[in-house]
Amino acid sequence: MLEVNDLIKDFGGARVIDSARFRVEKDEIVSLIGPNGAGKTTLVNLISGHILPTAGQIKFFHHDITSAPPYQRIKLGVARNFQLTNLFDASSVLENVRVCLFSVYGKLSKMLLPADHYKEITQEALNILEIFDLADKKDLYPTALAEGEKKILDSAMAFALKPTFLLLDEPTSGVATNNKFKVMDTIVSALKKEKIACMIIEHDMDIVLDYTDRVLVISEGRILASGNPREVMDQADVKEILFGIEA
Amino acid sequence: MEYVLIYILNGLYFTSFVFLTSLGLNIILGVMGILNLAHGALYAIGAFVAAWLIGSMFAGMSVLLILAGGLVAAIGIAGACGLLMEISFIRPMYNRTLEYQLLITFGAMLAVEGLIKMIWGGQSYYASAPFVSMGSIEIVGSVYPVYFIFAMVLSFATGFGLWLLLSKTRLGIMLRAISMDREMAQAMGIRIKWFNTLAFALGAGLAGLAGALIIPTTPATLGIGMDPLIRAFIVVVIGGLGSLRGALLGSLIVGETRSFGVAYFPEIELPLLFLVAVVILVVKPEGLFGSK
Amino acid sequence: MDVKSAIRSPKAFVYLAVFVLLLPLANFLSPYQVMLLEAGITLGISALGFNLLLRYTGLLSFGHGALFAVGAYTVGMMYKYFPALYSIEILIPASIIVSMIVAGIFGYICVRHTFIFFAIITMAVSMVIFTLLLKFYHFTGGSDGIHIELPTMLGTSYTGIKRFEFLSGPYYYFLICIFAVCVIVMQGIVNSPFGKTLQSIRDNEVRAEMVGIRVKRYRWYAFLVSGIFTGLGGALYSFINGHVTPELAEWIFSGEIVFMTLLGGFMIFEGPIIGAILFTYLQLYLTSWTEYWQFAMGVILILLVLLLPQGISGGVADLYRKLKKSKTREIS
Numbered sequence: 053m054l055e056v057n058d059l060i061k062d063f064g065g066a067r068v069i070d071s072a073r074f075r076v077e078k079d080e081i082v083s084l085i086g087p088n089g090a091g092k093t094t095l096v097n098l099i100s101g102h103i104l105p106t107a108g109q110i111k112f113f114h115h116d117i118t119s120a121p122p123y124q125r126i127k128l129g130v131a132r133n134f135q136l137t138n139l140f141d142a143s144s145v146l147e148n149v150r151v152c153l154f155s156v157y158g159k160l161s162k163m164l165l166p167a168d169h170y171k172e173i174t175q176e177a178l179n180i181l182e183i184f185d186l187a188d189k190k191d192l193y194p195t196a197l198a199e200g201e202k203k204i205l206d207s208a209m210a211f212a213l214k215p216t217f218l219l220l221d222e223p224t225s226g227v228a229t230n231n232k233f234k235v236m237d238t239i240v241s242a243l244k245k246e247k248i249a250c251m252i253i254e255h256d257m258d259i260v261l262d263y264t265d266r267v268l269v270i271s272e273g274r275i276l277a278s279g280n281p282r283e284v285m286d287q288a289d290v291k292e293i294l295f296g297i298e299a
Numbered sequence: 300m301e302y303v304l305i306y307i308l309n310g311l312y313f314t315s316f317v318f319l320t321s322l323g324l325n326i327i328l329g330v331m332g333i334l335n336l337a338h339g340a341l342y343a344i345g346a347f348v349a350a351w352l353i354g355s356m357f358a359g360m361s362v363l364l365i366l367a368g369g370l371v372a373a374i375g376i377a378g379a380c381g382l383l384m385e386i387s388f389i390r391p392m393y394n395r396t397l398e399y400q401l402l403i404t405f406g407a408m409l410a411v412e413g414l415i416k417m418i419w420g421g422q423s424y425y426a427s428a429p430f431v432s433m434g435s436i437e438i439v440g441s442v443y444p445v446y447f448i449f450a451m452v453l454s455f456a457t458g459f460g461l462w463l464l465l466s467k468t469r470l471g472i473m474l475r476a477i478s479m480d481r482e483m484a485q486a487m488g489i490r491i492k493w494f495n496t497l498a499f500a501l502g503a504g505l506a507g508l509a510g511a512l513i514i515p516t517t518p519a520t521l522g523i524g525m526d527p528l529i530r531a532f533i534v535v536v537i538g539g540l541g542s543l544r545g546a547l548l549g550s551l552i553v554g555e556t557r558s559f560g561v562a563y564f565p566e567i568e569l570p571l572l573f574l575v576a577v578v579i580l581v582v583k584p585e586g587l588f589g590s591k
Numbered sequence: 592m593d594v595k596s597a598i599r600s601p602k603a604f605v606y607l608a609v610f611v612l613l614l615p616l617a618n619f620l621s622p623y624q625v626m627l628l629e630a631g632i633t634l635g636i637s638a639l640g641f642n643l644l645l646r647y648t649g650l651l652s653f654g655h656g657a658l659f660a661v662g663a664y665t666v667g668m669m670y671k672y673f674p675a676l677y678s679i680e681i682l683i684p685a686s687i688i689v690s691m692i693v694a695g696i697f698g699y700i701c702v703r704h705t706f707i708f709f710a711i712i713t714m715a716v717s718m719v720i721f722t723l724l725l726k727f728y729h730f731t732g733g734s735d736g737i738h739i740e741l742p743t744m745l746g747t748s749y750t751g752i753k754r755f756e757f758l759s760g761p762y763y764y765f766l767i768c769i770f771a772v773c774v775i776v777m778q779g780i781v782n783s784p785f786g787k788t789l790q791s792i793r794d795n796e797v798r799a800e801m802v803g804i805r806v807k808r809y810r811w812y813a814f815l816v817s818g819i820f821t822g823l824g825g826a827l828y829s830f831i832n833g834h835v836t837p838e839l840a841e842w843i844f845s846g847e848i849v850f851m852t853l854l855g856g857f858m859i860f861e862g863p864i865i866g867a868i869l870f871t872y873l874q875l876y877l878t879s880w881t882e883y884w885q886f887a888m889g890v891i892l893i894l895l896v897l898l899l900p901q902g903i904s905g906g907v908a909d910l911y912r913k914l915k916k917s918k919t920r921e922i923s
Contacts, residue, residue: 392896398853399900406891407893413886416885416886532711580715
């Protein structure tokens with residue numbers, strides 16, 4: 053469903069993404085791994101339309117979304133979270149999720165009735181918070197949440213956009229270690245239930261191995277390897293890049 | 300045809316004032332990130348101080364001497380006002396949001412204009428002695444006042460001096476470092492607080508000089524600083540933040556448009572200038588020479 | 592809170608109480624006091640519009656005076672060029688439409704910018720409008736401005752009636768009703784999905800873009816709505832003042848709109864209204880008290896910003912919270 057062709061992104065003189073080429077298929081959960089500065093987040097920024105590429109092409113189903121504005125990509129079903137949590141700090145937790153739903157249902161410009169009048173949408177926002185275990189925090193402001201909860205809320209907002217393809221940039225960073233797998237269980241079961249394809253940036257190799265169908269290895273802006281997580285991780289060159297182990 | 304040359308010269312003369320005023324506005328905006336709405340009021344202080352000294356206090360002394368005295372006093376007093384303003388109520392604004400920063404300089408504008416009215420009353424002050432005594436020369440068949448030339452030379456010399464200060468001295472380099480990246484400058488150990496004060500006082504002094512310089516040709520009246528402020532404002536928009544070259548070019552556009560505008564299309568001179576400013580902001584938000 | 596519970600909320604009762612108290616007030620106040628109150632209310636409607644940008648969208652406009660002037664001049668121009676249509680039922684919609692058109696162009700230019708650049712460009716655009724009003728005197732009356740006649744209202748002509756009689760009579764009730772409508776509509780807007788969208792943009796522009804909000808477009812919508820309220824305030828003000836001049840479009844007046852909004856406290860919905868009414872009285876009493884009113888105004892403004900950063904309403908709310916806290920402490 054997602055097809056990235058020879059994607060290039062230059063920042064100043066530096067080539068951050070260098071002829072990246074890969075596909076993500078329907079219902080697939082792919083992990084994107086690589087050392088710091090390899091271009092992982094830049095790739096997410098490019099696919100979500102946060103920044104535009106220097107050259108190359110991004111296709112989603114049969115649409116060319118290379119230079120489409122973010123709102124069009126979201127309409128087509130591409131949503132993302134942020135690695136460094138990026139929330140609406142002056143709105144309640146519920147409000148954070150609900151505005152995403154207003155966006156999906158095309159209600160953003162409704163100015164005659166109060167937001168609370170849209171009971172079904174409010175209920176749906178509550179349901180999403182329920183799934184992500186944030187329902188009892190719905191009236192708090194994000195600043196009052198723990199780091200890990202903020203992170204989860206960030207993912208919940210991306211989920212609320214009802215994507216068919218979700219980009220998750222380190223969804224468990226900041227989440228307490230003993231809670232990481234629970235969070236991943238929640239996310240993955242929600243993905244499976246709604247049949248959402250997903251690309252997850254992750255540092256934790258256990259999560260990569262346990263939760264993802266396929267792994268993409270990126271280094272210095274190039275996609276080096278793609279395939280079954282266990283097989284790819286055994287490759288000597290991948291080991292060297294990821295762990296600095298000389299083969 | 301010979302008029303055209305005179306218009307150009309007049310334009311340069313207008314340019315010199317706009318240039319001085321906008322330099323001050325630009326330095327404050329560049330270093331502190333604050334748009335100083337009280338800049339016109341500081342200009343007015345310079346104008347009143349100079350008019351008062353030249354017109355009444357120093358009457359009878361050598362003309363050049365009293366002019367020099369008036370200019371220096373104007374710079375000093377306007378600069379001191381700027382210093383006081385900065386320390387007393389601009390400083391607490393560093394960490395406040397934009398609307399409060401703008402509003403406090405708006406309040407300062409009202410207060411200073413009111414203060415001028417208190418000190419000098421509502422009447423106008425005339426001090427044309429330097430203008431008259433300098434006489435005039437003939438330029439391609441037209442009579443041209445020497446004072447105009449004096450004012451131009453002085454303004455552009457001040458601009459040049461400022462350029463030297465900003466580009467060749469340690470102080471100037473630090474000021475520029477702050478305007479480029481405040482946090483970085485702070486991390487490097489530059490004491491931003493005092494540089495802010497210095498920038499504000501310097502800007503105020505420049506406004507004072509511009510106000511004083513116009514006095515031999517225009518009486519000091521209440522509200523004298525309003526028109527220069529909005530023109531300096533246009534220059535900053537056209538020239539961009541923190542660029543001397545931009546300020547010069549912007550001033551030239553504003554000054555020459557005024558000179559030719561007054562002669563050929565008085566009705567639309569000012570709307571046209573604002574329109575130019577708006578178009579530039581739309582096309583190139585950082586100004587013609589601005590760096591961003 | 593849906594519509595039903597909004598109507599039953601304590602706030603709605605307070606609104607209703609204020610409305611009921613305001614209605615007969617014209618009979619108890621001197622005509623002069625009524626005029627002041629009316630001027631304050633019209634400025635309040637404008638400041639309410641201004642605050643939709645500042646509080647709810649995070650944009651500081653330094654050019655709203657021009658939109659106020661557009662509303663006011665629409666009334667003047669209608670009298671000058673279409674005297675047959677000079678009735679308030681036509682003038683109000685006309686000024687709304689004209690304000691919307693001007694705000695549309697004005698906003699389209701400005702919403703590409705934020706922060707200080709937005710303040711600067713709104714100021715520049717407003718000065719274009721100011722200079723046009725000033726220089727095209729054949730059309731606009733130049734610096735003399737335009738005299739505003741009393742309009743026909745519901746078919747009744749008020750020619751020959753003194754202005755203050757008109758103002759403390761029929762116009763007062765009309766204005767109070769319009770004011771009520773404006774407050775309810777704006778209250779609705781800020782609580783609607785649209786209002787929430789604007790607040791999201793104010794809060795975090797990057798994320799807003801990434802949840803599918805077209806940030807610039809919504810800023811533009813906000814500017815439109817804001818411009819309509821401000822222009823409507825200008826139109827309503829013109830009848831009270833009896834005269835409109837280009838100064839309304841000058842940046843000084845735009846600054847005063849910022850002042851009144853922050854005086855009342857922009858973080859609270861009703862703050863701008865309170866601020867506008869206070870500002871009107873403050874300005875009047877200062878000008879009649881001292882010839883140095885400008886100085887006094889400046890000093891008050893500086894002190895306000897330094898000492899009462901949340902404005903009057905914010906200060907009162909703070910005080911209330913402190914009192915409540917100390918009381919609960921006493922009990923416990």
